[in-house]
Amino acid sequence: MRRRHFIQNGSRAGLALSLLGLHACKEEKKKDSEETEENTTMEETAPFFKLSLAQWSIHKMIREDGVDPYTFAEKAKKWGFTGIEYVNQLYNKELEAANYSDEAMAAFVEKCNAEAKKHGVENVLIMVDGEGYMAVPDAEERKQTVKNHYKWVDAAAAMGCHAIRVNLYGEDDPKIWKEASVDSLTQLSTYAKAKNINVIVENHGGLSSNGAMVADVMETVNMDNCGTLPDFGNFCIRRNDPDDYTKGCAEMYDIYQGVTELMQHAKAVSAKSHEFDANGNETQIDYTKMLQIVKDAGYTGYIGVEYEGSELSEEEGILATKELMLNAAKKLG
Numbered sequence: 001m002r003r004r005h006f007i008q009n010g011s012r013a014g015l016a017l018s019l020l021g022l023h024a025c026k027e028e029k030k031k032d033s034e035e036t037e038e039n040t041t042m043e044e045t046a047p048f049f050k051l052s053l054a055q056w057s058i059h060k061m062i063r064e065d066g067v068d069p070y071t072f073a074e075k076a077k078k079w080g081f082t083g084i085e086y087v088n089q090l091y092n093k094e095l096e097a098a099n100y101s102d103e104a105m106a107a108f109v110e111k112c113n114a115e116a117k118k119h120g121v122e123n124v125l126i127m128v129d130g131e132g133y134m135a136v137p138d139a140e141e142r143k144q145t146v147k148n149h150y151k152w153v154d155a156a157a158a159m160g161c162h163a164i165r166v167n168l169y170g171e172d173d174p175k176i177w178k179e180a181s182v183d184s185l186t187q188l189s190t191y192a193k194a195k196n197i198n199v200i201v202e203n204h205g206g207l208s209s210n211g212a213m214v215a216d217v218m219e220t221v222n223m224d225n226c227g228t229l230p231d232f233g234n235f236c237i238r239r240n241d242p243d244d245y246t247k248g249c250a251e252m253y254d255i256y257q258g259v260t261e262l263m264q265h266a267k268a269v270s271a272k273s274h275e276f277d278a279n280g281n282e283t284q285i286d287y288t289k290m291l292q293i294v295k296d297a298g299y300t301g302y303i304g305v306e307y308e309g310s311e312l313s314e315e316e317g318i319l320a321t322k323e324l325m326l327n328a329a330k331k332l333g
Helices: 002-045 053-062 068-080 090-098 102-117 139-158 176-193 213-221 256-264 285-298 316-333
Strands: 049-054 083-087 122-127 164-165 198-200 227-228 235-239 249-252 271-275 302-307
Touching: 049 053, 049 068, 049 122, 049 316, 053 068, 053 083, 053 090, 053 302, 053 316, 068 083, 068 102, 083 090, 083 302, 090 102, 102 122, 102 139, 122 139, 139 164, 139 176, 164 176, 164 227, 176 198, 176 213, 176 227, 198 213, 213 227, 213 256, 227 256, 256 285, 271 285, 271 316, 285 316, 302 316
Parallel strands: 049 083, 049 302, 083 122, 122 164, 164 198, 198 227, 271 302
Antiparallel strands: 235 249
């Protein structure tokens, strides 16, 4: 009897262990299923692009409020960005005073790199202004303008950026403008190629805001490291008053057509914003439509927030633009 009782108890114990094992197995499968579902949800909600911040978004803080431009990386990180896009003219005060010496440029690079590393953000590109007109008819002037950009190519390379953004200003005649643009871009891209830097053109007013013409220039230059930076909002070809932006645009290029044309050669993208309605939408730009164009082009790199509005503060406008981008991306799936 005792032997039988032992066997019965042993069988019950074995059954209990089996049930415990089955329960543990089910719990493990449930956990794995939940983790898989969570990972899938994260993948589904993640945008197809990375978020960077264009420094021009805080130009009022720097110029009017005396904010140190070298706090850019810290601010971008705090606001949820992983990449930063520098604007050279926001450092002009100290660099001009030193006549852009090698020492001054090296100090600029060192400070920017230190801040980016400290705050864990990636240096993406440098937007270059004020170094001369690249689309002027005079060959010697173009050559000097190209040389003026060399120091920014060197700085971009030392900072781990992938590009510098340039402007195609200087001529209103389409034929002359194209010839001059192709020549200067070819010269500069040849120099930049050896540094592994891209030279990218933004639609930034004048003939550079004609998407088809800029795309034609890109195809004529035909260099791997020469491309575009489509901006959602810079498509005014001719203003009512060139010296007063508040007087409006006399000739506007279709913004959606322009971005579509420029995306063929895009190596960066700029999400321009000004004002927002009660629902958080940009009042002049359909962000969902714009991001669909960008996505259809197969672009998956950084898109830079560039807030230029006046109703919201710069911080509020930056965050509103970021939120709009993420919401628009969710709609696209």
